[in-house]
Amino acid sequence: MSVVLSLGELEATARKAARGAGYAWGVADEAGRAARAMAEIGLDGARLLRELADAVAARPHHSLVPARLDSIWAATEGPLCPIRAGAALCDLARSLPEGGMAVSRVLVPGLFLPFAADAARVRDAPVTLSWRGGIVGIGPEGLPRASGVLKLAEAAEADLFLHPGGTALPAAPHETRARPDPAAWDVLLSLAHRTYAPATEASRLSGAGAGLSDND
Amino acid sequence: MMDADRDHTTQLRPPAQVMRLSRLGSLHQCRLSFMRQLTRRMARESWRIACADWRIDASGVGHAVYTVTTPRRSYALVAFAHDLPPDQRSDRVIAEAWDATFALVDGVPDTADIARLAAHVPLQEAGRISERELCLSRANRSVRLWDHVVERLAAGRQPDADQLAEVGYLMRTTAVYGSGKFGAADRVLIEDRPELHPPFQAEMLTVYLIRVFVRDLVEHMARARGGDRAARLDPTAAEALGIGNSTGLGMAPFLVNHPCLLNNWVMAREEAIARVRALGDIAPMDWQMVADLARRMRAGAAAATSRHPLQAERNARLAQDLDRLIAEMAGPPRPWADLLDWSAVVLGEEGQEALASLVVEPYGRLVDGLAHCMSDTLDTGFRIDGTMPLGRVRQLIAEVFGWALDIDWTAEAPTARAWYVSEEKLEPRLGQRHEEPIADYEQPLATARDAALAHSALSDWPEETPVAAFLLRHPEHRVAVRRAQISAFAPYSEIRDNLIGAELMPIDMLRAKLSFFGATDFDPRSDRWVRIRMFAGAPYPETLTPKTADFWVYPGSPP
Incomplete structure (x- = not known):
């Protein structure tokens, strides 16, 4: 069965799913935004997030971040999480090294794209993201739906290079609905479900605060 | 205070004072409230509202369509009326059936839209709507008032004024969902439209139209029962009725999750108050207007009932405070800053905030432009x-x-x-x-x-x-x-209280938000659940004009 969602629904569930997958709330916010940003250009952010959740499930999350924020971002050992590295990229968007930076072994690198676009927006100037076999210029107006973007969204892992400047491709017009892969969506829903407390009779009565008859 | 000492530049009240929960929980509606922004715009732009379709049978089951024509585009409320057994009527969000369910459509719905909505809207959270829809809502009858009104009108008589006043609404909504919920259009799709740019305008329009539908439905039911004998509801009595609303905790996290938006709401109101504070000579007409509105508010406070001991106490204090204010204003006009400073010493927080909202009333030209600053991305x-x-x-x-x-x-x-x-x-x-x-x-x-x-x-x-x-x-x-x-x-972005403390009163958070909507008649039913009224006193489409579009929120008419 096909799933058609508002972008807000996709973002809200992606956020909770990221939390359910073990990310801190503030990082889960970033994951929700990233999934939505991909859906806005017609790519399946839900599928990407599901792949990421699978890829990081067995790894300690603190190992998935750059050891240092200089011109080579790499984990002490193993790959980088695109959400954690992407959030750090945006945090530092105002002061990226002129010569650019390597971002090594990024898991599900398609999810790094929305952060590169946000960095361009914060800088109000293009950034260029390249990897073996692809390059894409991203402007402050948003992600292009370029072949490179589509290709990166299919990769399981990639070594990325990002530098300020370059020539941006035109931003893609935004989709108004998200159409996630139903199986991926189900996985996100079950991850999101981990954030819900099991209902008890006590919570039913006191938690929501009713209990009085409201049938008058 | 010496005149020379008075600071006539605009000075905003400090966030440490404004953003305490007890004060946020004492806020009153004001000129900038979202309901009043809507009715002013509807009147200014001569929106046309019409019942385009009415297919509701004698048992009160069926659907109706109300179209709204604005200068730029059309909207429509599709209303489904149900025949709900009393044991299924619950205002809790966990309810699964309602007396009436609604969708606000972007444009004018065709037959296929209606059929699609009929399959989903009555299910509410269990259904799906599309990007053609902006809001999803439902309402339950006030059983005692509904039956009374139908019975009286069917017999060709008017309902008892005391009973109308005591309940104050024929139906109450238990949720008004917008912004992409359950498949509805995302806010980003509509936020650039001038008529929907201010916060919650689609939701407020939905409630306004529900109120029209509810009035029409009660008259329909009376006609179905009484035939030619049936009376129409007296227009003045109808106007006094609002739409009730039960709001629980679901609304509270919104204020915390949207710090920039909260800031903009509070800051717009604070800026309005500060601009009025800075005025030197007060025209007697403006002074008189505030005094008159205070009297009308006092009349409303006299009628306010709450079974909640804290709110009952606050209502009594507000009535007393308004009496003091009215007495204080018997003298000649003086700068609003003086009166506001006086209120800070003499009145309780509800009274202070009531006055802060009141003093802004005469100065639409000075403050209404701030409405544009209340949205946020x-x-x-x-x-x-x-x-x-x-x-x-x-x-x-x-x-x-x-x-x-x-x-x-x-x-x-x-x-x-x-x-x-x-x-x-x-x-x-x-x-x-x-x-x-x-x-x-x-x-x-x-x-x-x-x-x-x-x-x-x-x-x-x-x-x-x-x-x-x-x-x-x-x-x-x-x-x-x-x-x-x-x-x-964003200095007003944070509530400056402990939101997980043993002493927390969640209804304060609800009231802060609801006051910006323009809600009145706060009646907490517990520390985390509140009943209010929306659009009580508002003109129906046939009497909505620039003259009636603004001060309806104060009970009674101008002297």
């Missing part, structure tokens, strides 16, 4: 500046949450509660952290505690370190750091 667009030295972040936290830094956040009382979402209805709830197994599911709404914990963790790092480096190691403080940076440009 920064809540999604704002990015942390990771280059900021973390010493500065600590400073920002201390400026907002300085009072929270010395609290022992391992103690029971300050951490008594936890906000969580139950798996049952996916709605926010508030539980007892130390008694229920909910801490693992806590939502990031414990702003003061989280700010204090971040402040403490930041202390272990050198002050000049860019905060991005800290966040790499401490993702758990990302929310607090972001909020601290938002507070640097």
